[in-house]
Amino acid sequence: MEPWKLPPAAKVYEALSAVADRRVRFTGETEAEVTSSAGEKVYRVRWNEDMTLITSDDNASRWQGYLGYPILAVLMARGKLDYLESAASSLAGIPWKAINRRFRNDYGRAVESVLAEIAVKGVDTGAIRREVDRIMALLGQLRLGRMPAAKRPPR
DSSP states (O other): OOOOOOOOOOHHHHHHHHHHHTTTEEEEEEEEEOOOOOOOOEEEEEEESSSSEEESSSSSIIIIOOOHHHHHHHHHHTTTSOHHHHHHHHHHTOOOOHHHHHTTTOOOHHHHHHHHHTTTTOOOOOHHHHHHHHHHHHHHHHHOEEEOOOOOOOO
16 A cells, blocks of 8 residues: 655645535545536545545646645545634635645645735634644544546546
């Protein structure tokens, strides 16, 4: 079993948004679809029965070897990866694709931009940062293995 690499923390923020926006749709016992923040793409996530092996056709998962946000969102939605609802709801409606593009895929800068924007609305961004750190630690403990990808990423 080839293990997944841990993602950049920015992917946890994106996954929290996907869960808050209800963009995860279960299509079977061991598969789901996750719609992108722009609504242009639908990623397919598959896993084995005990959810120790998982795969997705998103670019990060397929080409970078780390857990992409569609996998993280599915793990959250299935209860395999615990998260605070308040952190997710604070990140609802974030257009990650557009923001990542604006910052030329510098995910750290994109996250800082989002946090600055929601802080103006009175959101406790320190609590969200702590929650993302906690989720990253949990991810390290899961030790998920990679299933073979079924098909090429959506265009």
